[in-house]
Amino acid sequence: MKKYFVLCLAAVALMSAGKQDGAITKENGVTVVNTTTIAKDVEGYNGPVPLKIYIKKNKIEKVELLKNQETPKYLVKVKNAILNAWDGLSVKDAKAKKVDGVTGATFTSDAIKENVQKGLEYYQKNSK
Numbered sequence: 001m002k003k004y005f006v007l008c009l010a011a012v013a014l015m016s017a018g019k020q021d022g023a024i025t026k027e028n029g030v031t032v033v034n035t036t037t038i039a040k041d042v043e044g045y046n047g048p049v050p051l052k053i054y055i056k057k058n059k060i061e062k063v064e065l066l067k068n069q070e071t072p073k074y075l076v077k078v079k080n081a082i083l084n085a086w087d088g089l090s091v092k093d094a095k096a097k098k099v100d101g102v103t104g105a106t107f108t109s110d111a112i113k114e115n116v117q118k119g120l121e122y123y124q125k126n127s128k
Contacts, residue, residue, distance in 0.1 A: 039118040044111035074105040
């Protein structure tokens with residue numbers, strides 16, 4: 001019984017060590033970074049503004065907003081103004097890019113920019 005218990009503990013430890021947090025996944029050859037857990041402390045005007053960042057061959061393909069509680073009319077302005085600002089850039093260039101926010105939607109803009117930064121940092125540390 002003692003050996004069985006030790007083997008079970010070892011198996012659980014191995015499974016936990018290899019377990020990913022789900023922040024990085026692969027979809028059709030594209031690496032997707034989900035900032036829901038990475039940047040859960042980053043908030044816009046009405047709460048967290050999580051994103052998915054799609055990266056292929058170390059270049060940003062797109063940044064996509066996930067479900068959030070931001071005011072729709074301001075969110076549309078932000079989406080139209082800054083969401084594609086990182087498209088086509090290398091991860092390194094995207095991290096260095098200074099993106100202007102949207103007047104009237106400063107909290108939401110800042111939250112998106114910080115989510116992108118945290119997502120790209122996470123990608124660089126964990127995608128290898």
